[in-house]
Amino acid sequence: MPHPIHVHNLTHSLSAPAKVGYCDSFLCRLRGLMFRSQLGVDEGLLLVEGRDSRLDSSIHMFFVPFDLAVFWIDSSQTVVDKIIAKSWKPAYLSRQPARYILEIHPTRWENYEIGDRVEFKDA
DSSP: OOEEEEEEESSSOOSSOEEEEEEOSHHHHHHTTTTOSOOOTTOEEEEEEEEEETTTTOBOOTTOOSOEEEEEEOTTSBEEEEEEEOTTOSOBOOSSOEEEEEEEOGGGGGGOOTTOBEEEEEO
16 A cells, blocks of 8 residues: 655645555556546545656556546656546556656546646655
């Protein structure tokens, strides 16, 4: 189980920042949110890659039976892209290189905008 962190928005304050699992191991990133039956409003993952890259930060939605709000964040902790990822779609790539992929409940779509600066803190 990945350790929990909060993802604070430094550009626009949030009443409740996202609390997600910090997922920096290969096996954690490989499993992601696959095979879960649902995702709670206050659940999600921050997938951590080794470098800023469009290809390395690509995701798929195979075996994920629900939609996700996905935010790509670069190594300077700036949101560089965002989408609503549809369940079972083969692949999504960020328009800009990213190191972090925040996958959270779609109701949190408006919590982070492209250009927002974020900060990760232990929960």
